[in-house]
Amino acid sequence: MAETVLETSGLTMTFGGVTACDAVDFKLKARELRCLIGPNGAGKSTFFKCLTGLLKPTSGAVFMQGEETTNWHTHEISSLGVGIKTQVASVLDGVTVHENIWLAARRFFSSSIAETKAKETIERLYLGDIAKSNVGQLAHGERQRVELGIVAAGDPWLVLLDEPAAGMTSEDVDRMTEIIREMTTTAAVIIVEHDMQFIRSIATDVTVFHQGGILLEGNVEQVMSDETVRNVYLGKKA
Amino acid sequence: MREITLQRFTLSIIIAAALMLFLPVIMNTFVLTPLLIYGMLGMSLGLIWGFGGILCFGQAAFFGLGAYAYAISAINIGESTIPMLIAVMVPAIFAAVLGAMMFYGRLGDVYLGVITLVVTLIFFKFMNSTAGPDYVIGTARLGGFNGIPGFQTLNIPGLPDDYIYGDSLYYVTFVLLVVAYWLVNWLLQSPFGRVAVAIRENEQRVSLMGYDIRARKTILFAIGGAIAGLAGALFANWAEIVTPGLFSLSQTAEIIIWCIVGGLGTRLGPILGAAGLAYLKFLLGQQAFIDNTIIMGLILVLFVLFLPKGLIPAIESVWKLSVGKRRRCHPSRRRKGRAITNG
Structure with a gap:
């Protein structure tokens, strides 16, 4: 149980x-x-x-x-x-998708491991094509997915x-x-x-x-x- | 990535060294030194406002505090090395305490601006009212409106009689500015700096990620205070007198204008904005035809209307437009060395 x-x-x-x-x-x-x-x-x-x-x-x-x-x-x-996603997508608009996810991972891992985690997460969430774009330019669905990536990057339980x-x-x-x-x-x-x-x-x-x-x-x-x-x-x- | 950074580092050192040697050829070092000092002061606000999102209306408080801390400790101690350190530490600690009160108290941006402004004005009022013989710290009289003259100025560490002044003060200031600039650069590329930028972008998200934004903003604020304090100490050495005017409203407002004109969120912008506008003010001060505050106001209005992002981002976009085509032919050169923020 x-x-x-x-x-x-x-x-x-x-x-x-x-x-x-x-x-x-x-x-x-x-x-x-x-x-x-x-x-x-x-x-x-x-x-x-x-x-x-x-x-x-x-x-x-x-x-x-x-x-x-x-x-x-x-x-x-x-x-x-604990990974948390709010109702209105709460993301960092002025920086890239990669930076968003890296920062989330960095809280729990060292810089280099966070880099690996960020890459993994970006791949897992199909964010590869937009990884270098600023989140502010993305469509609603993509932003939601980025936020999910932020949530997932820290390996939450x-x-x-x-x-x-x-x-x-x-x-x-x-x-x-x-x-x-x-x-x-x-x-x-x-x-x-x-x-x-x-x-x-x-x-x-x-x-x-x-x-x-x-x-x-x-x-x-x-x-x-x-x-x-x-x-x-x-x-x-x- | 590291290689690119090293290249950029070397290149910027070479440019800085060339500038340092070239500038005295066209300008008097007595005029140049305060421009560099203002550049450092502009950079301190550029760091906390442009990258940390903390709009501080009282950066002059830390500048003046650094200057006064230097003057008072120099009179009491004599040799200048320890007073220089004190002049950095006192504003840093003061900023940390003030910052902790504001950030742990979860004050909004508007209140933050009001409080920092009021703190500056309190210093201004207080220092103006310290004319009597009762206002003494150690052997240093605070001197009220007349300020504190006649303190030990910068000397070669350990040799109190070998003063650093005139041309040599210019070189020392230039080197310190470059060192501070690279420390700020290093800070911004470190995880701490990247989180600071994230806080500027979205505080709630950063705390949802698990970062304590209150502590981080307090530390960043203290770092900004330390840099402003160093600028203040250098200014005290250049002017060889400190007065309450350092805390004045016009001084504190000017720092904000420097950042806006130079380009907020860039590393070089606030430095160039500060030096450029301070030089303009110096030139305008030599004629009596038109009041220089009118020109300053006009410049600010024009920038806000036509170049709201400031000078450096404007130059950058023009540069990209003209060089962009050529760059596209070299796919290997693309995407290289792009830092998180421009500048």
């Missing part, structure tokens, strides 16, 4: 009077692929930001590989070996992806799916996503968020056929 690498207990985040995340208990095992879905405002992204340190939870705790990381800074969390397929062409999405599958051989992956097509193609376990809490967890087909989930997505009362 694989060990639990990520756990939250009673994770709560309130903004003024709004409780975006309500006492979420969540567990993730090593090399597991899990999608977080739910309608707008369900608390997925807030939950995601609490995990990555971009938001400080109001109460509750986050554990990574048994260590409590609640209230840690983002850079401390990613230094543990936990990967957190916020809407990786947003606004991408189907060809790009297929490529993305393949890359994410490959990642799961070494890392646990959490994907926050709206696109059901994409989630089905990755075919995995799903956690459904609704009104700040976890509504249901289970296999994708099982969850999709669930009456309550359908109602939530169609806007009926759960």
Whole structure:
């Protein structure tokens, strides 16, 4: 049985009077692929930001590989070996694709090993043709892929992806799916996503968020056929 | 890659040496020395602003602090070697403390500008008000508006009676500028420098990569303070007096203009911008027909309107347009020695 690498207990985040995340208990095992879905405002992204340190939870705790990381800074969390991709592609526009990925690898390896890692990652993500271009000149799908490269370059054991397929062409999405599958051989992956097509193609376990809490967890087909989930997505009362 | 760097290094040393020997032929070294000093000061802001994205409105604070630290310690110690080191250390430490407060406090860019500007003005006000005999550090009187004259100027290390002044101060300053320039170059090519550029591009991404941006910005800020402090100490040696004017608003604003005109994000731009504009100011200062601040303002406006990237990037793009065609015929020469940033 694989060990639990990520756990939250009673994770709560309130903004003024709004409780975006309500006492979420969540567990993730090593090399597991899990999608977080739910309608707008369900608390997925807030939950995601609490995990990555971009938001400080109001109460509750986050554990990574048994260590409590609640209230840690983002850079401390990613230094543990956590790769994070934000909703809007966060990349370094003024420098080359290679530089972006090299810098990500350099955090965990010496300069020369980082060079090798960067080359490997560029090849793996089919970024060879644009490796010397500035990221600012690239198309949306390419930028998303560069950010995925940044995430992958540090050999993370936990990967957190916020809407990786947003606004991408189907060809790009297929490529993305393949890359994410490959990642799961070494890392646990959490994907926050709206696109059901994409989630089905990755075919995995799903956690459904609704009104700040976890509504249901289970296999994708099982969850999709669930009456309550359908109602939530169609806007009926759960 | 290393070979190219070595080539560029050797080439730049040769050019620098030639310039160093040639410039005194056409210009008085007494005029040249402060131009080099301003070049160094411009470079210090060019480093933290152009490559670290830290817009500091108070680079003059570190410049003045370096000058005062030199003057005060030179009066107390006598021999100039240790005062020179103190003049670099004091602004560096001050910048580190100020930087830590700002960066660990997660202040936004606007507040950073305001705070650094206000710190400079506090120094200006304070130094102006130190005229009485009560304001003494060791045996050095701070002297208020009149400043501190009559301190030991630069001497050959260990020989307090062999002064370095006039032509020799020019050569020493030139060599120090070249050394500082190459240290900055080396820094920018090191992983630290590359991460600094990354922070300029996108702070959030760099911290998502796992780098502590607060610590890195603080260190970079301190390095900028150290270089500005060295420039200040050299200026004190050239002028043989330090006054509160070093901390003035016009001084601190000029450094920013030098960087914009020379070319932000280039290594040579701020140096040339500083030396060029300072020389222009010197020339304009010799006539009474038109006020030189009007000309300075006009130059800044024209640059912002027509060459917003500054002089060096403009020259570079013209160069590329004219040489580009020839380059394309030699595929072996392409892509060589391209550093992360131009300049």
